[in-house]
Structures are given as structure tokens and as C-alpha cells.
Amino acid sequence: MPEKKQSIPIMAGTPNKYTESELVTLLKERQQNAFGYLYDNYSGSLYSVILSIITDRDLASDVLQEVFVKIWRQIETYDATKGRLFTWMMNITRNASIDTLRSKGYQNNQQNRELTDAVYESVGSVSTNTDKIGLRQLVYKLKQEYRVLVELAYFQGYTQEEISKIMDIPLGTVKTRLRSALIQLRELVKP
């Protein structure tokens, strides 16, 4: 793990580092220490993913809990050959957030939002501005047409087919444009 501004908290009696495969093994063995380590090291990152989608902090907290329960209970389904543990957790987190976003309860509580900066900034007092959180701050810097695509796909959870219908552009165009958007996004991530 590279040096970061945020320090990983060290719990008394537990080691300061597990490799990913050790952690997965211990989680599968249902060790509480492993769960605690997982929470301590990843809850912050996953919380920021949630917050980039769900503006309401209380609701975001609920989703975070829901996500960690899901991760704990579905750990057997994690396939190390398909990617890293964090990627798997991140996707669980994003999906849970989008499900909550689309749930009836959420829709009833929120007003319809337009995908513009103005709307986000105007409701800053009630909820947290999401555009500085997580990947959103990077997406913010993308070209307009790319930004909308990533917005719809990543933060709103629409499939490429659904986007094609919403924006009335061919599916092939959606596919290639999304890929280009993500290539540019990757460039923004690099230090």
C-alpha cells in the first residue's frame, strides 16, 4: 500500500497489515478481527463512494452498514481470479447506493434533480455537495458530453442500452464514447 494522507488506524492486538488473500481467508473463516480490519481500512473509501451518489448523510450511513453486512455475508462469492477485493467491494457499494437512489422511499423524499451543477450547489445546505466527493471531482473535470455519460452510467446506474434510449443516440456510440470518457478519467487519476 502506498503512503497516503489518511493513516490506517492500528487496533491494539492486531497486526498493521494483512495481504488481500490473508484477509479474504480470515473473512471466510468468519473471524471478527478480520471484519474489524476490513472496516477500519476501507469504510472511508466506500463511504465516499456512497456519498458521491447519495446526498443524505443519514441515508448514506444506512447504506454503508448495509454494504458491510453484504460484503460479510457474500464473501464466499468473491472470486479472486476476477479482480481485487476492493474492486468487488466498490461495486457492491455502488450498486447498493444506486438501488437506494432508485427506491420508492428515496424518490419520494427527494425532488427531481437535473444533472447540472446549479442544482447541486443550491441544495448544499441540506445535504452535502456530492461533486467534490469520490470520483465525482474527477468526473467534474471531464468534457461535457463525457461527463453526462459517466454521470448516467456510473452515478445513476443506467445501462448503456438505457442511456442510448434516454439520449437518443445509437448504442455503438454510447459504447465508444463511454470508453473514451473513462480513458480520459484514468488520465485524471494518475498522479
Place this chain on the structure above:
Amino acid sequence: MDIKEYIQSGVIESYVLGLASAEEVIELEKLSMQYVEVRDAIDAFSQLIMRQLSEDAVVPPAEIKQQLLDKLADEFEQPKTPVLPINNLTAIPGEKTSGKVIKMVSLKAWRNVAAAAILLLLVSAALNFYYYNNYKQSTTKYQALLAERNTLQASNDDYHQTLNIIHDSTMHIVRMPGVPGKQDNMATLYWDTKTKDVYVYANTLQQIPKGKQYQLWALVDGKPVDAGVIANCNGICKMKNIPRAQAFAITLEKEGGSPSPTLTAMYVFGKV
């Protein structure tokens, strides 16, 4: 397929962020198994994203962790000692750790132990049942043997007594050969001259049918006197006491004897 082009196409980023379509996922996972460059590319971007998100991490409310631990309390395997990773054996400075690797036995292992214990118990119970059955049978056999021994002991005593009697010098021996027509039969009578006790030994007497019994008679002054029925005795049979007689005879009578002899059914006869 140009793998380099594929890797640079944006599909890797799409996959990692969970935005790839089902077909794209299938294709990528297939290629990932074939090409290490694809796997490496996936891993590289995953690490980038992880780092990015870690830098912008937002600390969640403090109580969430405890709420989670409480909620999942029943689902934890509780180790009693800290679990150390296998490849990290150096002690953390300032911490009191033994530096040993402690391998915890997981719940799964204990379940196996429990299953083995139950199996052993069942086997043991079955063996117990089997052995108890055997024991019961043995006890029965032993009892039977004891009874047989007692019987044999008794008959042995009888035979001892017989020997004593017939070797007694005060015994008068009366040989009783078979009567004409029944020469195969023979009996021997022992008359104690002092006590007048009579004993009879059936050397060879024809086997008698059911419902019949041999009876001994003493001839006293020409008249037959009942001397008793001959029972199934081991060795010699003790008969009635006869003070005086000139001869003895054995006839076949009905079971229990009869008051007067059936002279046509006489088998052996002997003069004193």
C-alpha cells in the same frame, strides 16, 4: 485481436468500474484468462482507483462500526488470541506480542471434530450392545454348566455310594439271572445282613416302554412281598427293607407298581 489495442480501448476501466455490458464482461474475462497483459491492466487500474478513493476517504460516523459488530455478533468466530498473518512475524514495537504464529481452529474444524466424536460414540454404543448380548449369553451358558455340574456331582456321589455299598463285607450278594426266554437280562441284589436294607443293580435289563416300570419282589415263605419299584437311579437303587426272604424276582409292571406280581412278566430271578 490486438491485445494492446484492446487494453487501451477503455474496456478495462469500464470493467473495473462496473460499467461493462454483459457481453463485454464475458469477452474480457475470457481474454483475461488468456493474456497476462489483460490481467495486469485490470489490476493496475484497480489499484489506481483504490488509491484515489482512499485519498478522498470520508470517515463515517463512529457508531457505525459498533452497530455492525453488534448486528453480526452471532456470525463471528471468536478467536481467544490475536490472529497474526503468516508472513509477518516481526513484533510491533511497544506492543507485547509473542511473535508466534497462532493457528486458530475454525468453526469448520470443530464441526468435523464433533462429527467424529458423535461417530465414535455411536460405534461405541453399538459395541456395548453387542458385548452385553454376548455377556448375557455367556451367563446363561455358565448357569447351565453349573447346573450340569451339580447333576454330575450328584450322580458321582451316587456312584461313590454304590461302590461303598457293594464292597461292604456285611453285604450279601444275590445274583439274579434272566428267566428262560429272557436270558439277556441280569440284575444283582445286595442285601445288608445287618440292617436288612436291600439294594438292586440292573446290570442289563431290557429297556422298558413308557407307562411301565420294573418292580422288585421278595419271596417270603412262598408268598411274594413288594420290595419297591425300580426307579431311574444312578448305580444301585435302594429298595424296601426286607427282614426275611428266600428269593427275589423282578417283574415288569405298570408305572407305580402293582400289589401282586405279574408272573408272566418276570424278567430275573435269584435264590438267596
